[in-house]
Amino acid sequence: MRKLLGAVALLLSANLQAAIPATPVMTVYQFNGPDGLPYYDADSFARNGASRPAGTLFQGTSVIPCLMIRNGEPLTDKSGTPYVGFEVVVDPRRASRGDTDVFKRAVERRKSLQVENHHCSSRVRNVIDVRNLYALEKAPFFDPPGSGGGRGERGGSELDRIVRAFHASSECAGVNAGLTHRRQGLERAWNTFMGKRSDLGSKTTLARAKHLDYAMRTALYEGHIGRGCNAYGACERNIIVLSIRNRAVGQCYAGRGCDFPGDFQGVASKPSQYNIWDEYLTQISGLTSCYLRPDLAGNDYYAKMQAMYAQTVPDAERILYGSDSDLRQIFPGNGLADLKEMRHYYHAPAMGKCFPNHDRVEYMTGAVxxxxxxxxxxxxxxxxxxxxxxxxxxxxxxxxxxxxDRDLVRTENRYPGFLVDGRKVSLRTPSSCPAYGIPSGCRLGSVGRYRKVPSWLHDGRPIEIQCRVSDRGESCRGSGRRTSVAVGGICDKEMRPVTGVR
Structure with a gap:
């Protein structure tokens, strides 16, 4: 009996030592890429490589990847990049509200699962380039179903009232009934709404309201939602609206989404310029949602979004459609020429990560x-x-x-005894990045993180922008105290406005 128990204990110990983390739920994603990314029959790939797709997976499809073993070896291309098998968790083309929980449960289940290896089961038949998969944990986003209740804010201007009417419309609701093509759906919804609601204003007025809605959506979701209605967050949103204005007024380039002077919609929703409008990213955020719906005012998330909108929309309307005097009042203490040439900014913490003080750290897009x-x-x-x-x-x-204020770094050996394919290891010297991803000039002392900077940074000049705003705090529940705030100062580690980039 003692020998039997010892054997069982030894077996359990061996299995425990062999356990490695299961592959995570991963998402099909290629920024601003085609709707569908190809996959291949595994046997065909083993013979001929990635020559003839068997089908496509839509951007945003979540999958559980695995290694397809043929003749005792995983399927890879000549450079060692794995082409992995997969099982679909959520197909965005068929997704509904219930799939949000399906995705979340799968993510949590995979996190807690330990396995012996990552080999595919016999039922998996197809493979996809692992470089098109990312471990992204944002679940599909849907507005709650409408209840028809609630009393919304009336709106402070004619354009504001039209925007609110659109958000409460069936046309807006239809945009987010599914997950895919929401950016295109929002444009169709606005066009239909404007065709039906001539009672709200002239064609020009309705079009202006549409442009204002797009600018506000971009300002809210490009900005840091966690800042709520505090002064910095309000100024940040005003700066984003100013960048939209300056890309459509005075300088109108088709490559930046501007089809005609004053095309704020085209500029604000160009994925290559404001990446939040990318196909996949619209599936996981409220960017195209009807967040001003009156019946959502009792929901904490939507109540905060509505408060942030209400705080910013008066300034946004003046920035887009007002005069030079309006710009001077909203951004006091700044040179008008600098304000009008400010078309670019970046959020330093979100830039590319680098770790120059840590040797032999490499990012693996995919390796065995x-x-x-x-x-x-x-x-x-x-x-x-x-x-x-x-x-x-x-x-x-x-x-x-x-x-x-910093990146907290740690290493963990969760694959003891495993050897990563040497073809995927470069051993290059760590890339050099500025401290915090900000221009030189700030006396920093101890540095907590390093970030890359945009390629266009040196084509312009970083500037500090002063704003005069109503500060209601992060919770958006404050009464609103008029105050001045600066964004982009020499030691600002968050948002960096840049003027003069052509």
Whole structure:
């Protein structure tokens, strides 16, 4: 009996030691790419490579990836990039509100699961390039179903009232009934609404309201929603609206979405310029939602969005359609020429991450790690490369937690004994990035993080923009105190407006 118990304990110990994290739920994503990304029959890929797609997966499809084993080896291209099998979790083309929970449950289940290896089961038949998969945990977003109740704000101007009427309309509701093509759906909805609601104003007035709605959506979701209605957040939104204005007034380029002078809608919703309008990103945010619906005022999230909108929309209307005098009043203390040339900005914490003080840290878009006959998928993650063993390297996963003032870094060996494919390891010198991703000139002392900067940064001049706003605090429940605030100062580690970029 004692020998039997010992054998069982030894077996359990061996299984525990062999356990590695299961592959996470991953999402099909290529920024501003085609709607569908190709997948291939595994047997065909093994013979001929990625020559003849068997079909496509729509942007935003969530899958559980696995390594397809053929003749004892995972399927990869010649460079060692895995083409992985997959099981679909949520197909956005068929998704409904209930799939939000389906996605969340799958993500949590995979996080807690330990496995022996990442091999596919026999029922998996197709493979996709792992470079088109990302471990993104944002669930599909849907507005709650309408209740028809609630009393909305009347609106402070004619354009504001029209925007609110659109948000309460059936046309707006239809945009978010499904997950896909929401950007295109929003445009169709506005066109239908304007055709039906001539009672609200002239064609010109209705068109202006549409442009205002687009500018406000971009300002709200490009900005930091967590700042709520505090002074910095309000100024940030005003600066975003100003960038939209300046891309459509005085300088109108088709490449930036501007089809005619004053085309604020085209400029504000161009994915290559404001990436929140990308197909996948509209599936996981309220960007195209009807967030001003009166019946949503009792929902904490929507109540906050409505308050942020109400705080910013008077200034936004003046920025888009007002005079030079309006710009001077909203942004006091700034040179008018600098204000009108401010078309670019960036949020430093969101820029590319780099770790110049940590050696042998590499980002793996996709690689195979091996331990005997067991294979693991290492994808969309950073590793710290260890000692070389044969044609591979030992490694540990490299994690960082983004805190307000620094990145907290740690490594973890969750794949003991596995060797990552040496073909995917470069051992390049760590890239050099500015401290906090901001221009030089600030006396920083201890540096908590490093970030890359935009390629166009040196084509212009970083500026500090002063705003005069009503501060209602992050909760948006304050009474509203008029105050001055600056964004983009020499030591501002958050938002960086840049003037003069052509």
């Amino acid at each position: 790690a091996r331990k005997g006959r067991d294979y693991a998928l290492i994808a969309n993650t950073r590793i710290q490369v260890g000692a070389k063993r044969g044609d591979g390297y030992l490694f540990e996963e490299f994690f960082f937690d983004e805190k307000p």
